[in-house]
Amino acid sequence: MDFNDSPQEAEFRAEAVSWLEQNVPSRQELQGLDEIQRCKLWQKRKYDAGWACIRWPKEYGGRDATAIQSVIWNQEESKHSVPTGIFGIGQGMAAPTMMSWASEDQKRFHLPPLASGEHIWCQLFSEPSAGSDLAAVRTRAVRDGNDWVINGQKIWTSGAHYSNYGILVVRTDPDVPKHKGLTYFFLDMKSPGVEIRPIKQISGGANFNEVFFNDVRIPDEQRLGAVGQGWQVSLTTLMNERAAIGGGGGVGFDRVFRLAQEVTIDDRPAIENAQVRSALANWYCQESGLQYTGYRSLTALSRGETPGPENSIGKYVGASKTQDMASFAMDLLEMSGALQDPQSAFAGGMYPGTYMGSPGLRIAGGSDEIMLNILAERVLGMPQDIRPDKGVPFSEIPTGSNN
């Protein structure tokens, strides 16, 4: 057992390392560009050299790399502070869906610009009344000639305002059971009738948008899968959802450990306090456990196996850990833990900032409760919850005042 690469892995890593060293954009190159321009510059450079979306087939702009190679690439790339991140949904979720469900022409047309960063895609799944219960989407699509006419609202769409395309799940038949009445499309985000409004979060940030559809027309060619097959198509997308969401936020063990070395309790470093030590030890066990669980799944990849459900574990454990650690760090600072003021806040207000951001980690990408259900059902093989909505026409499923 070791943490080392196999010879082939080592060789590949070396190649990646040297290319990165020579090609990571300098500060000057990025000077004066906004975040999106920076991301696009770097993505294009990788694409031209064959380092973009390396797991993809060559003909779609990839490199035909293996799973472990792409992990190695990501490890090495992440060692540099390079602008990425706006492509995650397009390359990570939309592309795999296109690969399994789009026509050959569509793939050859849409995938290369996704790889090169020329096109940015977003996801239009969740709705105010369809969160954990995603299949409850109400946004309607009605056939009109060769087009479909879309009306309704989506929510939690990141990057909607700068995306070229979006993947979309809508209801085409409300009179059949809810999983059977869905259809899946991709659409041009510049289509008339698409209205985008940012959502302000309790953390103050606005990383998400609401997207409204008023008689938006989508040509039937942009349908993925058959009419009514939308749920199966979305599963392809969701299987690729980056569980990266909510790994941990800014506040991790080492940071709070160092804080406890810095601040004092009764004139002694807080780290000497047994209660502080005990709390930190438990968090270390969680972080360490997640880290080595990750190594085990990398090993599975490296052996050509598919890793287990550790991603949902990481998301589930990491979110509450982050929330509790942020709260605990504020306690260590006592009254000044509450400060968010740029001028006087400790560590730039990172702890209250994380305290306000962490509730989102416990919800986004599957709430704690959904994660536990997934673990119980898919890993332990326990029965699904009773579903009174099973087999009921969607239009007859009861809803509440808060839906």
Add this chain to the structure above:
Amino acid sequence: MDFNDSPQEAEFRAEAVSWLEQNVPSRQELQGLDEIQRCKLWQKRKYDAGWACIRWPKEYGGRDATAIQSVIWNQEESKHSVPTGIFGIGQGMAAPTMMSWASEDQKRFHLPPLASGEHIWCQLFSEPSAGSDLAAVRTRAVRDGNDWVINGQKIWTSGAHYSNYGILVVRTDPDVPKHKGLTYFFLDMKSPGVEIRPIKQISGGANFNEVFFNDVRIPDEQRLGAVGQGWQVSLTTLMNERAAIGGGGGVGFDRVFRLAQEVTIDDRPAIENAQVRSALANWYCQESGLQYTGYRSLTALSRGETPGPENSIGKYVGASKTQDMASFAMDLLEMSGALQDPQSAFAGGMYPGTYMGSPGLRIAGGSDEIMLNILAERVLGMPQDIRPDKGVPFSEIPTGSNN
């Protein structure tokens, strides 16, 4: 706000105190008697002086006392180490059921001997396959002339072997929905065909029994409520169930606090360790919270109101607290915390003893999970769980290999 009696309460307390001082049996009186004889002696003495089951109407052997008076009496009686405890189920659960459902003759015949301690009653409700789901009892009763013939098995019956009578819920019609096919009886525990076997618990004790019924005959006169009305009758019994179960066992805050003063960590008293202090502080908050919640419900009684659901809170909070404190105390003792040996175990092995006993506290009288359901449904008014067995004939309700 104060902890004082009202004038009438104070007067009543004084009366109780003085009678107790004059009548609590001396050590000599109890010499040579077994536990049951001791309990009966004390109960009879109270009865003769009008201090038995004081809430009951005089004509049934009581004193027509108020709820708060009976609390005051219990407080004062419990200050003396008097032998009680074998009458709890008969006086606390069977009697109230008889009062609401038995005939006047039956009440006059059965209640006075219950009050005087001449008769002991037990409860025959739970079955191996009917625990949390009590209405799932399978023990059958078939009508035969004026009798009912009982076959089946009950479990968790305390005092079965020394009880004169038992209250019994059985299935008289398996072909109607399960709550509708039950009927309630009381029976003479000496009836032919009743077989009693003690159950050994993981704690080593055997406070409960299995009771088997082989063609046991019960005259129809001993039916309480109509045929098929057994569930409603049992609710009367269950409403009176002593939530006293699982108050806490031997290990409470003060004991572990003192242990932490006694044992050392790195040559300093463990109580100086901040982690120990923090854990103890949390347990103190729970015990204190339960105590004053109790005082609030006493106040409600004293004002003639009916107290809320704090009993289920006490049971729920107390059980896990006891388990965790016992485990924690064993940790404080390090290796010798594991000792159960009478000769060398610390504090007579109380901590491992409680560690092994406490899992029962979390199950008996309603599991943690049932308690949370009760709080959510009856206190917060949240919906019941979905019940696939609703309206289904009992004989068609699916069961598993572990039922």
Add this chain to the structure above:
Amino acid sequence: MNFEFSQDQELLREQARGFLDENCSLSDVRKILEGSESYDSGLWSKIADLGWLSTVIPEEHGGLGLTYYELSVIAEELGRAIAPVPFSSSVYLAAEALMLAGSSSQQQKWLPKLAIGEAIGTFALAEGAGRPTPKSLTTTASNSSISGTKIAVPDGDIADFAIVVAKCDGGDGASVYLAELADVARRKVSVIDPTRSHAQLQFDSSKAELMGSEGTGWSLTSQLMDRAAVMFAWEQVGGSASALDQAKEYAMGRYAFGRPIAGFQAIKHKLANAYVKNTLARSNCYFGAWALAGNEAELPLAAATARVSSTQAYYFASKENIQTHGGMGFTWEFDCQMYYRRAKLLSVALGSELWWQDRLISAYERSNQPITA
């Protein structure tokens, strides 16, 4: 046994809740959250008119001379409403400190003003990361003037005076001073809960009057902490109960998979646990109120117990309220955030959970009376 509020006190609660429903709805609180006002001055003056500020101030100082039970009722309702007013600073801390240690002239000067809201007072202890100790305290005093920086001082930007803990070589290492703030350099600082304003106070040989006797600063602070902790705990319990109500209401009306999410055991048991924590905390607050009202020897233990359990209850209820709301609970437009912010502010305001846990055990070690649970 009479361990309940009296009918008059319950009547006061009804009036208080009715008043706050009308004058301090969550949308009123949101105005302060989103606006630039330090507090809701309209609400503040109405509260003054109701006499709440003067509840426990003796009649000779223009107060109502009522008991801490009445103040407990008001505190719980203010906490439930997340009221954006300097009540805790002015009433639980400043007025309390004056009644505890103020000279009769100090009392005569300030208590009547505090009683009618003509003046706002506060208490200034913290000076930065961690809790000050006799060793770490940097604010100094020399003949009736003090120098040093206090941050974060609740309502420091709007207060007329502050009770300031300053270093002192004799006695227990500190003395308490009363400093008028008119000429003191102050800067408003933003905190986790913008509905409560805070400031940095820069004392530079600023005029200040000694309170109590020289070198009794830490013992006075300790007594003040116990007294204020009971009232803070009531506010926490009120907020926690209100957060639970909000979560339950939402869950009842939010459907997923064809049923109210309130019907899922994950939600039922989550909220049942919040109810349990709230109930225990509230009962501990009763104990605290009793000990404070009678100035009982149990006060330090009762205060710490109420404080620790209500801090834990509010954290749990406020974060699980957001969780129960799902994504919507994380949006700015929803009100869940207000409980979550206030919960954290209150938990660091008087000393952290760790600090009070330690204090609880210390109090038990001193009193060391077995409780018979």
Add this chain to the structure above:
Amino acid sequence: MNFEFSQDQELLREQARGFLDENCSLSDVRKILEGSESYDSGLWSKIADLGWLSTVIPEEHGGLGLTYYELSVIAEELGRAIAPVPFSSSVYLAAEALMLAGSSSQQQKWLPKLAIGEAIGTFALAEGAGRPTPKSLTTTASNSSISGTKIAVPDGDIADFAIVVAKCDGGDGASVYLAELADVARRKVSVIDPTRSHAQLQFDSSKAELMGSEGTGWSLTSQLMDRAAVMFAWEQVGGSASALDQAKEYAMGRYAFGRPIAGFQAIKHKLANAYVKNTLARSNCYFGAWALAGNEAELPLAAATARVSSTQAYYFASKENIQTHGGMGFTWEFDCQMYYRRAKLLSVALGSELWWQDRLISAYERSNQPITA
């Protein structure tokens, strides 16, 4: 990245599990629980025949000279089976101590015997309530003899020799001695887990050989604790996984309210949380095995991390296994109790959770390498 057991090691696991299913079923364990035997001698000799006892003992001492990865696999399976044998005392502690500090003559004398199960060894540190310190240690040594009482010593009633920590004025305050027990007064004592026997050893100027050099007792003990902790953690993780399996199996087949209780979120989420704790603990055990196998500088940190997380995981899984079984889980005839008993015994055996939490942070303070989670 190759952070997994090898195919050969997985093959060993299959064989081990198959063997234990056949020779160490829960009903076999129950025989020891209910009987008067100190251990399952039949199983013990079969285990010796399989060579498990000699896994990491060097070949020149009659061992297989395999790695700690193989021993980890065996440890997890023994833990899973709740095996009632002196494996941990003889292999993780006695043999380990000999390899760590034994003179070549001590190694030559004892390791071959331990390797084939001809001798059983153990380690004797505890002397009563709390964990001994240089100050509190009472067992004394004077030229090659020791005096004092050790309790509770695992397998002390059946061991041929014990590695004993005794006070010493020089060095770090203690020395480690090897004492044959044939003539030592010993009394079997009952513990929370009767499937593992323990004894009180009364040394009275009993002959004993110094191990390692005088005054290195505490540092040797500390190293031994780290090495043993990894193997104990594997046993704990194995038992915890097995307890979870038992809970799940029961819940699938136990119906209430017309459905398997495994379908209720209260049970689903309870067991999902057990799975999460087990998975994290198991991954930490991998880290521990890696550090032990390579004698890496990270060993103290890795050992403490594996130990703390597996102790917590096993306590949770074993108590919630009983809870999932309801009333039946509390009956003697059901097997849930065996996991619950073993979980507690293992958690106090090498030092409590508190002790290892503190040790974890101390190790991190020394190494202080940020982990990149």
